[in-house]
Amino acid sequence: MATFIIRRLIASFFVLLAATYIMYVLTALAGDPLEDLRTSTAPNALQLIEARTQLLNLDVPPYLRYFIWLAGVAGCFVGNCDFGVNVQGQDVTIQLTQALGQTLQLVTTASLLAIIVGLAIGITTALRQYSGYDYTVTFFSFLFFSLPIFWVAVLLKQFIAIGFNDFLRDPEIPPVVIAAFSVIAALLWSSILGGNTRKRIIVAVVAGASTAVTLAYFNLADWLSDPSLGIVAVGLTAIGIAFGITAISTGLRNRRALYGSLAVAVLAIVLYYPLKFYVFPLMSLGLFLGMLVLTVALTGAVGFVIARRDRWQAFRTTALVGLLVILVMSLDQYMSFWEAYSDSSRIRGRPVATVGAFTPNLGGNFWIQGIDSFTHLLLPTIALILVSLASYTRYSRATMLEVLNQDFIRTARAKGLTERTVIVRHAFRNALIPIATIVAFDIGALVGGAVITERVFGWTGMGQLFVKGLEATDPNPVMAFFVVTGTLAVLFNLVADLVYAALDPRIRVNA
Amino acid sequence: MTMSQQPETSEPTPTVTDAENNAQLKEIAGLSQGQIVRRRFFRHKGAVASMAVLTFVVILAFTSVGLSIGDWRVPGWWQWNWSQLAPVQNRTVPSMTLVPQFLGGPGINIGDHPFGQDEVGRDTFAVVMRGAQQSLMVMVIVGLVATTIGTVLGAVAGYYRGLTDSILMRFTDVIITIPVIVIGAVLGRAFGNFGAGVLGVVIGLFAWTGLARLVRGEFLSLREREFVDAARVAGASDTRIIFRHILPNAVGVIIVNTTLLMAAAILLETALSYLGFGVQSPDTSLGKIISDNQAAFSTRPWLFWWPGLFIVIIALCINFIGDGLRDAFDPRQKRLPGARALAKSAGLDRAAIVVTTRAQSRGDTAVPEPDKPDTPPTRDR
Numbered sequence: 001m002a003t004f005i006i007r008r009l010i011a012s013f014f015v016l017l018a019a020t021y022i023m024y025v026l027t028a029l030a031g032d033p034l035e036d037l038r039t040s041t042a043p044n045a046l047q048l049i050e051a052r053t054q055l056l057n058l059d060v061p062p063y064l065r066y067f068i069w070l071a072g073v074a075g076c077f078v079g080n081c082d083f084g085v086n087v088q089g090q091d092v093t094i095q096l097t098q099a100l101g102q103t104l105q106l107v108t109t110a111s112l113l114a115i116i117v118g119l120a121i122g123i124t125t126a127l128r129q130y131s132g133y134d135y136t137v138t139f140f141s142f143l144f145f146s147l148p149i150f151w152v153a154v155l156l157k158q159f160i161a162i163g164f165n166d167f168l169r170d171p172e173i174p175p176v177v178i179a180a181f182s183v184i185a186a187l188l189w190s191s192i193l194g195g196n197t198r199k200r201i202i203v204a205v206v207a208g209a210s211t212a213v214t215l216a217y218f219n220l221a222d223w224l225s226d227p228s229l230g231i232v233a234v235g236l237t238a239i240g241i242a243f244g245i246t247a248i249s250t251g252l253r254n255r256r257a258l259y260g261s262l263a264v265a266v267l268a269i270v271l272y273y274p275l276k277f278y279v280f281p282l283m284s285l286g287l288f289l290g291m292l293v294l295t296v297a298l299t300g301a302v303g304f305v306i307a308r309r310d311r312w313q314a315f316r317t318t319a320l321v322g323l324l325v326i327l328v329m330s331l332d333q334y335m336s337f338w339e340a341y342s343d344s345s346r347i348r349g350r351p352v353a354t355v356g357a358f359t360p361n362l363g364g365n366f367w368i369q370g371i372d373s374f375t376h377l378l379l380p381t382i383a384l385i386l387v388s389l390a391s392y393t394r395y396s397r398a399t400m401l402e403v404l405n406q407d408f409i410r411t412a413r414a415k416g417l418t419e420r421t422v423i424v425r426h427a428f429r430n431a432l433i434p435i436a437t438i439v440a441f442d443i444g445a446l447v448g449g450a451v452i453t454e455r456v457f458g459w460t461g462m463g464q465l466f467v468k469g470l471e472a473t474d475p476n477p478v479m480a481f482f483v484v485t486g487t488l489a490v491l492f493n494l495v496a497d498l499v500y501a502a503l504d505p506r507i508r509v510n511a
Numbered sequence: 512m513t514m515s516q517q518p519e520t521s522e523p524t525p526t527v528t529d530a531e532n533n534a535q536l537k538e539i540a541g542l543s544q545g546q547i548v549r550r551r552f553f554r555h556k557g558a559v560a561s562m563a564v565l566t567f568v569v570i571l572a573f574t575s576v577g578l579s580i581g582d583w584r585v586p587g588w589w590q591w592n593w594s595q596l597a598p599v600q601n602r603t604v605p606s607m608t609l610v611p612q613f614l615g616g617p618g619i620n621i622g623d624h625p626f627g628q629d630e631v632g633r634d635t636f637a638v639v640m641r642g643a644q645q646s647l648m649v650m651v652i653v654g655l656v657a658t659t660i661g662t663v664l665g666a667v668a669g670y671y672r673g674l675t676d677s678i679l680m681r682f683t684d685v686i687i688t689i690p691v692i693v694i695g696a697v698l699g700r701a702f703g704n705f706g707a708g709v710l711g712v713v714i715g716l717f718a719w720t721g722l723a724r725l726v727r728g729e730f731l732s733l734r735e736r737e738f739v740d741a742a743r744v745a746g747a748s749d750t751r752i753i754f755r756h757i758l759p760n761a762v763g764v765i766i767v768n769t770t771l772l773m774a775a776a777i778l779l780e781t782a783l784s785y786l787g788f789g790v791q792s793p794d795t796s797l798g799k800i801i802s803d804n805q806a807a808f809s810t811r812p813w814l815f816w817w818p819g820l821f822i823v824i825i826a827l828c829i830n831f832i833g834d835g836l837r838d839a840f841d842p843r844q845k846r847l848p849g850a851r852a853l854a855k856s857a858g859l860d861r862a863a864i865v866v867t868t869r870a871q872s873r874g875d876t877a878v879p880e881p882d883k884p885d886t887p888p889t890r891d892r
Contacts, residue, residue: 011681011684014681015681015684015685015688016688018685019685019686019688019689022685022686022689023689023693023694023697026694026697026698026701027697029701030697030698030700030701031700031701142827142830142831142834143823143827145826145830146774146778146822146823146826146827146830147823147826148778148781148782148785148798148801148819148822148823148826149782149892150781150782150785150798150801150802150805151801151815151819151822151823154801154805154808154815158808158809384892387892388892445690448690448693450892451692451693451696451786451892452692452782452785452786452892453892455786466693466696467696467786470696470697470700470788471700471787473700478697481693482689482693485690485693486688486689489688489690490688
């Protein structure tokens, strides 16, 4: 194993070296870095040309200049990185750190959501193969896969940002829209849950009616101007989460796990006001993360204590319930600051942002800042999810179908296991093996990220570093971008192989 | 009805597998490989419809405004040209109306400028058609170049194995490390001025990596088969074995992936042109039209809608065709005949068939090869 990893690392190192050489030379030859000065009419143009030539070593031909650059980057191994300077003489290393931060902020949420939603859709379509739901989802994944992202992004800016902001000025959902949403919800849920005609009709009626009632309530209470959940909605959601997670994770027949989950839900209701008045006002990022970890540990312990058998299974279930419930409670807290955010002097009632990563000089506490990030992330995240959803959906559907066709699934059904056990424990777990490698692979590609999206939404991330550098025929920023993305891609490619070998016993890593 | 309920003394009834295989064999009896593939492809309604739409778009794009390659010009049947400045009519609003008169609309009418005009009077239809020509051309050239390189390198690496394989695959690793959009942007900046054809060639020079790996995999497994041994024993040369014996068997993988590659290529070209690293003025492409006009969305949205619509139509059609081809070439994809057809062909009663087809459909796939799965196609973001 160790030999395999070391061999792969050495090979990857040389592959990366060759790739950076190609990139460097091509970038340097792609244009003329002195173009703007040559056509300049400034009296000191000659001196400026001279100065830039000195600064960027332009007198050295690119295939040799690479080694000057390489010497700087090699300093990374001794903790002294030097990615050189850009055309303006700014230090690229500092720009790189800033760009990395923005890109991670932009792409992490989108990728996580795309993976979760894509898996959920892929697996439900596999379970309802050749249904209307399956065909609809298939068509839309092809459609989304064929959308140019810059086109989607401009449409989102136009309709979601401008249109939705106009709508929020006087949020009154028209009855036609309520009816349309209700019908869609009814069709969607009845075809996902499936079953016989009777069950489908019941599901459709319940889903449609509850959607209609919720939207009508939004209108009546002017909810969209001042959204909130309150203790009743939080409590009901917590109980719903407890039942839902237990049903998928252990099955409702495992009474002790169910009691554990419900105990967590009750705990949430009891702690609702103490948290809201004593903990949430003090919130900072560190405290928030600490609170999440503590919640997982404590609620997991609840399940662990209550269950007598299969204690880790109960731990998993209640911890997941606890995590989701605390997130719902945080959502409630965010909502309570929504009106303050929306009416603030920097926002002026147009909350959905189209440019940049944050509102400058906004101020405010943790929750206000959180809402600000959310409104800025909303549009690029939707755009990114739309175009990357399709490959996850198609891939997880294909993998799940492949697993469901295996003999051991038939055996599991034949020996009378419940459908939940067959699907979750026998099929889903095995389908996750190839999916896990894809996810590892995609995390590696995460930072290289979103060149076009960043451009459209005006984020100064890695993509912008690359595009700006290339426009100025400036290899240093371009190479800083490429070294980081290339290294991560190569490393996570190795991780993907190792994950696959670790999860699938049929694969042996032979050194 | 299950098998355990069968009286043990009776004649052994044909199992489901037999019934289904019979139906399937009967269906394809006497057909060549190509005929089988064609039949399966034409069964995929989405793919056939896409084929028709794509053909229409291609013909429309290339005949309407004619061709212009270098100094060689062929005029089209459309009255305007993509660079011609026409007098502005009706404040550049599109003249096409589609609501018929009996519905209270102005009737189906094309008018002088069906897609409208831009602010200096250029006809949007002509510009979009020229853009579609360029984007289609880049797409096809990328497909041809990348497929040729990928197939040859993959075939040589997979057939000769050993040192050749190692060198070629390390080379592939180097190229695959550089994301296509990154290398495309760098090359587009260097070669965008030379026109769409050159842009297509240089992108194609770096887009072959995925295909090379797949072809290599196919060759590695096909070269161990008996028919290759037979050819070698009969004295066939390496070239002959590669091109006459192995390649025809790998053609499914190649065609399917070329299609998907071309769908990715048109999105890549439009994205590069949008970023300013693709086709350059005075020529145009679908991505460049959108890039030039995105600020005018609120005043002249048609300059934005039409090129985008054409990108989506072309990419969607090609993706559907690729899906149809995959179904047609994939031998594991058994399309189960309906229970009635099955019963008719095997002379069994329907209840038995239903039970058995379900069992069959769950159990007939072979155990998957225990190696890393193909990565799903990724998108430029």
